[in-house]
Amino acid sequence: MSKNLTNRSEDYSKWYNELVVKADLAENSAVRGCMVIKPYGYAIWEKMQAELDRMFKETGHQNAYFPLFVPKSLFEAEEKNAEGFAKECAVVTHYRLQNDPDNEGKLRVDPEAKLEEELVVRPTSEAIIWNTYKGWIQSYRDLPILVNQWANVVRWEMRTRLFLRTAEFLWQEGHTAHATKAEAWEETKLINNVYANFAENFMAIPVIQGLKTESERFAGAEETMCIEALMQDGKALQAGTSHFLGQNFAKAFDVKFTNKEGKQDYVWATSWGVSTRLVGALIMTHSDDKGLVLPPSLAPNQVVIVPIYRNDEQLEKITHVANTIMSDLRGKGVSVKFDNRTTFRPGAKFAQHELQGVPLRIAIGPKDLENGTVELARRDTLTKEIVSLDTLTDTVEQLMTEIQETLFKKALDFRDAHITKVDTFDEFKTVLENKAGFILAHWDGTSETENKIKELTKATIRCIPIDNTVEEGKCVYSGNPSKQRVLFAKAY
Amino acid sequence: MSKNLTNRSEDYSKWYNELVVKADLAENSAVRGCMVIKPYGYAIWEKMQAELDRMFKETGHQNAYFPLFVPKSLFEAEEKNAEGFAKECAVVTHYRLQNDPDNEGKLRVDPEAKLEEELVVRPTSEAIIWNTYKGWIQSYRDLPILVNQWANVVRWEMRTRLFLRTAEFLWQEGHTAHATKAEAWEETKLINNVYANFAENFMAIPVIQGLKTESERFAGAEETMCIEALMQDGKALQAGTSHFLGQNFAKAFDVKFTNKEGKQDYVWATSWGVSTRLVGALIMTHSDDKGLVLPPSLAPNQVVIVPIYRNDEQLEKITHVANTIMSDLRGKGVSVKFDNRTTFRPGAKFAQHELQGVPLRIAIGPKDLENGTVELARRDTLTKEIVSLDTLTDTVEQLMTEIQETLFKKALDFRDAHITKVDTFDEFKTVLENKAGFILAHWDGTSETENKIKELTKATIRCIPIDNTVEEGKCVYSGNPSKQRVLFAKAY
Numbered sequence: 012m013s014k015n016l017t018n019r020s021e022d023y024s025k026w027y028n029e030l031v032v033k034a035d036l037a038e039n040s041a042v043r044g045c046m047v048i049k050p051y052g053y054a055i056w057e058k059m060q061a062e063l064d065r066m067f068k069e070t071g072h073q074n075a076y077f078p079l080f081v082p083k084s085l086f087e088a089e090e091k092n093a094e095g096f097a098k099e100c101a102v103v104t105h106y107r108l109q110n111d112p113d114n115e116g117k118l119r120v121d122p123e124a125k126l127e128e129e130l131v132v133r134p135t136s137e138a139i140i141w142n143t144y145k146g147w148i149q150s151y152r153d154l155p156i157l158v159n160q161w162a163n164v165v166r167w168e169m170r171t172r173l174f175l176r177t178a179e180f181l182w183q184e185g186h187t188a189h190a191t192k193a194e195a196w197e198e199t200k201l202i203n204n205v206y207a208n209f210a211e212n213f214m215a216i217p218v219i220q221g222l223k224t225e226s227e228r229f230a231g232a233e234e235t236m237c238i239e240a241l242m243q244d245g246k247a248l249q250a251g252t253s254h255f256l257g258q259n260f261a262k263a264f265d266v267k268f269t270n271k272e273g274k275q276d277y278v279w280a281t282s283w284g285v286s287t288r289l290v291g292a293l294i295m296t297h298s299d300d301k302g303l304v305l306p307p308s309l310a311p312n313q314v315v316i317v318p319i320y321r322n323d324e325q326l327e328k329i330t331h332v333a334n335t336i337m338s339d340l341r342g343k344g345v346s347v348k349f350d351n352r353t354t355f356r357p358g359a360k361f362a363q364h365e366l367q368g369v370p371l372r373i374a375i376g377p378k379d380l381e382n383g384t385v386e387l388a389r390r391d392t393l394t395k396e397i398v399s400l401d402t403l404t405d406t407v408e409q410l411m412t413e414i415q416e417t418l419f420k421k422a423l424d425f426r427d428a429h430i431t432k433v434d435t436f437d438e439f440k441t442v443l444e445n446k447a448g449f450i451l452a453h454w455d456g457t458s459e460t461e462n463k464i465k466e467l468t469k470a471t472i473r474c475i476p477i478d479n480t481v482e483e484g485k486c487v488y489s490g491n492p493s494k495q496r497v498l499f500a501k502a503y
Numbered sequence: 504m505s506k507n508l509t510n511r512s513e514d515y516s517k518w519y520n521e522l523v524v525k526a527d528l529a530e531n532s533a534v535r536g537c538m539v540i541k542p543y544g545y546a547i548w549e550k551m552q553a554e555l556d557r558m559f560k561e562t563g564h565q566n567a568y569f570p571l572f573v574p575k576s577l578f579e580a581e582e583k584n585a586e587g588f589a590k591e592c593a594v595v596t597h598y599r600l601q602n603d604p605d606n607e608g609k610l611r612v613d614p615e616a617k618l619e620e621e622l623v624v625r626p627t628s629e630a631i632i633w634n635t636y637k638g639w640i641q642s643y644r645d646l647p648i649l650v651n652q653w654a655n656v657v658r659w660e661m662r663t664r665l666f667l668r669t670a671e672f673l674w675q676e677g678h679t680a681h682a683t684k685a686e687a688w689e690e691t692k693l694i695n696n697v698y699a700n701f702a703e704n705f706m707a708i709p710v711i712q713g714l715k716t717e718s719e720r721f722a723g724a725e726e727t728m729c730i731e732a733l734m735q736d737g738k739a740l741q742a743g744t745s746h747f748l749g750q751n752f753a754k755a756f757d758v759k760f761t762n763k764e765g766k767q768d769y770v771w772a773t774s775w776g777v778s779t780r781l782v783g784a785l786i787m788t789h790s791d792d793k794g795l796v797l798p799p800s801l802a803p804n805q806v807v808i809v810p811i812y813r814n815d816e817q818l819e820k821i822t823h824v825a826n827t828i829m830s831d832l833r834g835k836g837v838s839v840k841f842d843n844r845t846t847f848r849p850g851a852k853f854a855q856h857e858l859q860g861v862p863l864r865i866a867i868g869p870k871d872l873e874n875g876t877v878e879l880a881r882r883d884t885l886t887k888e889i890v891s892l893d894t895l896t897d898t899v900e901q902l903m904t905e906i907q908e909t910l911f912k913k914a915l916d917f918r919d920a921h922i923t924k925v926d927t928f929d930e931f932k933t934v935l936e937n938k939a940g941f942i943l944a945h946w947d948g949t950s951e952t953e954n955k956i957k958e959l960t961k962a963t964i965r966c967i968p969i970d971n972t973v974e975e976g977k978c979v980y981s982g983n984p985s986k987q988r989v990l991f992a993k994a995y
Contacts, residue, residue: 050565073542
């Protein structure tokens, strides 16, 4: 366990990279751009998975599993999708290694084991899935198909960062098929709502729902909905997307069905996903210069108990008290760990749990044994209080809710304080440079303007918020007429 | 839903292939040897995962995630392991596709995007994981590491069959690191026990625990423990393996630690896994000529309710009764589905649920409404009875246990009736040909004899059972002295 983190104010990016490694969440691997998710980081991802999976099933979805590989001919079938991902595809070309005759003890690709058709490691699964759906769908009776997959995908990104952008990442990808356009649209919106609820109520991350502009859309989608969050450094992070795919994939893979009127039509589609990137969003929304701060809903251990003792007799008594506390807390559904390791001193344990963001720490020492109390320390506020054993369980239970709410409120206040309406391009640039955050500005609706603004400021249109009101105005860059403000930001 | 399955007695292999597809468990994909696991099949795998994951965590293990790719130089570091898997490796050689100048609208591998070092798609993860553990382990204080990973792996098998042998499959792989040989051995045995308990108590599949012979061992292991099950056609199926890896991987990746005495030593290792192959074992152990038979513990729906009605008024009344039944059963932890689809007749629903192995079917018709009864049909015994609504919940709850036990007992009786002790090679061949199953015979302990027997009969040594008693005898093939019988069988 190494000592101090770089301060956020000093170097936010460095703070993030250090925190991920020091809090034992993940590390870089021997494979360029691919990470190892360590047990503590994976435990957080498992909690996200469990909750999302529950939400998907509650809304009628089932899980399935499709192949890791996409034959090149299928991959290229939907042109826009193929074009969007071709530049970052890992490609399997051979299926065997052999002893290298020029290099004893080493292996080489067996030139005779070349695949007839190359296999793309899935960067996303629309192609392989829609090729499969073709066999599943004949009639409206076979619809809707509401399927989700938990999987790994590979996008050969050049600049990678732990959790935020990795060559391989874990995600879920939903792929649904519908008889009507309206139904597919409802599904797109339903899932974006599921994502927004999950982010706000479970991860305590406030998000803005919106539509992507054409240039920010998923390759192959007619529309992309998204949830956008704001990190502590004023940069936006796209936390989830839900795509209305129209009939693009049905046409590319010739998936038709007989509707109720007996006529043939192409099937309507959606796809949607969130990934291990959410762990990055979690870290950057709540954590501080001391380390990770976790909302109770996502903490692998919600409470940790640290014994402070000078001899075995004291430890025995403390252990007895700790066992009672654990039993009571577990009865209330609170996860708790007794950190009775003998290889670390209390100070080192405190530092570790602070760094790893355990929401509540209970310390029990000899004085506490005499007084029937414990010391209760809150990670989010870094406050401590002495609590009687009689009221401890209730206090902890209440704090689980309170901490969750406090974190959300704090993030919401920060986010709301960092949405700025601007009406001139000078103001746009000034805000972006000094305060950053989201900027609400009029835009003329053209990709030219969007690209120009990006080129000049690095800010992109994060989304057209779904709760936008019509408001006549002039484009902040071109001065051309506009009917609504859109949300700009620099983004991860 | 298509009609009849091939009978098992007619063509067991064909029966299996048809059943997997017709019961909507899985199907072949566009990628050679890779399967699509359909929602119904995946729901069974999810139940296995949940129970295994619980058992791993209960025994102190944590989940983590390591990269899909293994750089060639790491892959070849442990020689035996590399040799064992080199012949069936999918290899990534490029990281980009580009428009094919010779073929408009098509893509090709970009020759300029060739990787400096090829990446092997993991066939198993010892190499990448031990290369990672090197950074995690310095002292005995860092041990043990008890990590499991849920992942996909790829082995480019030439002859594949749904679930039983596929080029890509899903599995869990545990990888543990220990300070002493004894502790690593205990772990190896502990996990093999976990697997045996899981197979017997959760999947209702009796298994024999044993040690593999040298030639059947995992490539890179010092010893391989296994659980072996017997399928209805008398062939054995290896259902799980737990490997004692000695210090082989620690030496290959130079993973040393300082022990309590302050001396440097190589770390001791185990690895262990079960895969989606277990779904194949499940099917082949319990199912019959009518379709799938599922033990209640693994059934996505334990009970299905089918309404039989002539008009809306009847349906409404039946729905009312069904809702009460569902609420009661769910209160008892029994999963239940009301199949009120209007697009299928009761007969078609009965056929589907029989084919898909739902343990209990409740039918409710107009007569039942009058009498306060339902018709309760048991999938495993294909028996029906009329049950009063008053006692239904209790009856169903009891049947959940009874069916689980009956299936295990039936499989155990079959298995035990198919273990034959033989003392001559003629007898060996006769039993193998006529009765099949497991054969307990003396073996002289040499690979030569083992290979010769395999060559002559296709039977292999499945394991040396761990509960073997010492028994002097003569090798069934060579006549040389032997001290114990080993378990032979033809195997999947």
